[in-house]
Amino acid sequence: MPIRLRLSSTAKPRAPGSRHPAATRLALIVAGLLAILGASAAEDWAWDLPPGFPVPQVPAENPMTKAKVELGRRLFFDPRLSVTGAYACASCHDPARAFTDGRARALGATGEIHPRGTMPLVNVGYNASFGWANPEIRDLEAQAEIPLFRRGPVELGLLGRAGEVMQELENDAGMRAAFQQAFPEIEKRFSVLHVRRALAAYQRTLISANSAYDRYVFYDEKEAMSASARRGMEIFFSDRAGCAGCHPAPLFMSPAVYVGIAAEPRFHNTGLYNLDGEGRYPEGGTGVFEHTRRPGDMGRFRVPTLRNVARTAPYMHDGSIPTLDEVVLHYASGGRNRGPAGERAARNPFQSAELKAFELSARERGDLVAFLESLSDEAPPYSANSEGGDRSISSRR
Numbered sequence: 347m348p349i350r351l352r353l354s355s356t357a358k359p360r361a362p363g364s365r366h367p368a369a370t371r372l373a374l375i376v377a378g379l380l381a382i383l384g385a386s387a388a389e390d391w392a393w394d395l396p397p398g399f400p401v402p403q404v405p406a407e408n409p410m411t412k413a414k415v416e417l418g419r420r421l422f423f424d425p426r427l428s429v430t431g432a433y434a435c436a437s438c439h440d441p442a443r444a445f446t447d448g449r450a451r452a453l454g455a456t457g458e459i460h461p462r463g464t465m466p467l468v469n470v471g472y473n474a475s476f477g478w479a480n481p482e483i484r485d486l487e488a489q490a491e492i493p494l495f496r497r498g499p500v501e502l503g504l505l506g507r508a509g510e511v512m513q514e515l516e517n518d519a520g521m522r523a524a525f526q527q528a529f530p531e532i533e534k535r536f537s538v539l540h541v542r543r544a545l546a547a548y549q550r551t552l553i554s555a556n557s558a559y560d561r562y563v564f565y566d567e568k569e570a571m572s573a574s575a576r577r578g579m580e581i582f583f584s585d586r587a588g589c590a591g592c593h594p595a596p597l598f599m600s601p602a603v604y605v606g607i608a609a610e611p612r613f614h615n616t617g618l619y620n621l622d623g624e625g626r627y628p629e630g631g632t633g634v635f636e637h638t639r640r641p642g643d644m645g646r647f648r649v650p651t652l653r654n655v656a657r658t659a660p661y662m663h664d665g666s667i668p669t670l671d672e673v674v675l676h677y678a679s680g681g682r683n684r685g686p687a688g689e690r691a692a693r694n695p696f697q698s699a700e701l702k703a704f705e706l707s708a709r710e711r712g713d714l715v716a717f718l719e720s721l722s723d724e725a726p727p728y729s730a731n732s733e734g735g736d737r738s739i740s741s742r743r
């Protein structure tokens with residue numbers, strides 16, 4: 347049974363100046379009040395989410411509209427948003443790989459290597475913070491600033507070129523129409539702020555909820571998951587393995603923010619390295635420490651989603667674990683704690699207390715990997731979203 351994610355119209359257009367029967371007057375007053383309260387998006391947008399999924403939090407100043415999502419989608423794939431004219435968000439965030447790139451570390455428009463790997467964007471609208479280890483970026487609108495403009499390394503490399511790029515977009519009749527529809531009430535439409543807002547609106551629609559796991563759990567399709575994957579699920583949610591403490595269902599990441607639930611960013615050290623016996627991680631991958639310079643923040647990273655994890659190899663912030671089997675080994679051994687010569691070193695002093703070595707037979711290891719593989723969407727949910735227009739996003743076509 348297909349899981350549908352519909353973007354449905356909930357309000358009929360009204361002719362300006364038309365007279366309304368008295369009976370609808372109260373409704374209009376209520377609608378007006380809601381609009382004042384920032385809920386005007388409801389006129390154009392309704393989340394129709396898969397079972398088990400909470401409603402994403404949307405900033406009041408950037409309500410969801412179909413036109414804005416469509417503009418954001420176009421911008422996400424548009425190479426004019428790069429210094430070379432040949433690179434886009436999607437060059438690193440490839441929809442076919444759950445918006446990652448298959449590289450251990452990302453490659454920027456000008457050939458610079460990023461110190462960390464490209465993150466998946468599925469369900470990114472639920473994040474409490476953005477980036478592997480940046481506690482300060484709290485919404486998608488702010489995040490977009492980084493790939494567009496930051497140097498060291500260059501991602502898209504538009505620093506100092508924003509005016510030029512905006513002009514280029516404005517010269518394109520198709521883009522003029524798209525910006526006009528997305529930001530109808532605003533004079534100065536071609537601004538970086540609007541680019542960021544449209545990109546954010548688009549990314550909030552990238553919902554992943556169409557895996558064998560979803561069919562098994564939410565649609566009661568008993569045969570959706572293999573016996574091995576079902577055994578792996580038991581292990582994943584067991585106290586022995588403890589995975590769900592940090593990767594809870596249904597999003598398999600944490601912390602999550604949604605309507606009614608606020609959460610502060612959280613980060614964990616999973617014991618990938620201990621270079622100096624005092625917990626040091628390699629340069630460029632020191633985690634929250636890079637931002638706070640507090641010793642206890644060394645090696646602390648955000649918990650990434652495990653949805654589509656079979657498509658996002660290699661793993662961890664630096665792509666240093668090539669396969670899911672090896673990720674499972676890393677956890678079962680209580681953190682691989684790699685020393686300076688690649689040897690196993692002592693336990694990292696900052697390693698999360700929740701991470702302890704646990705017994706896992708060869709068969710159970712295979713089962714746990716089979717479970718992780720069952721979290722992949724069968725068809726990218728987002729691909730149906732790339733046609734544009736007033737449509738449904740079908741997470742399974």
Ligand code: HEC
Pocket residue numbers: 422433434435436437438439452453454455460462463464465466467470473475476477478479480486489490493494500501502545549
């Ligand atoms: C050069 C490759 C590259 C390009 C181009 C790129 N990104 Fe990224 N993206 C990354 C990397 C690497 C990270 C992780 C950065 C970090 O925190 O270390 C990331 C992280 C993100 C995140 C945070 C995800 C999360 O779960 O926290 C978002 C959102 C994002 N990118 C959106 C975009 C958008 C929108 C664009 C286009 C304007 C874009 N990216 C262009 C490589 C890229």
Ligand code: HEC
Pocket residue numbers: 582587588589590591592593613614615616618647648649650651652655658660661662663664670673674677678698700701714
């Ligand atoms: C204490 C919290 C915590 C626990 C418990 C935990 N994880 Fe993680 N997990 C993380 C963090 C943090 C990362 C990212 C670490 C990094 O990149 O340095 C991660 C990364 C991963 C990744 C790589 C994802 C990617 O896109 O690169 C996989 C796979 C994974 N965990 C699976 C598991 C499994 C399976 C278990 C149980 C055996 C588990 N995790 C237990 C916090 C946790």
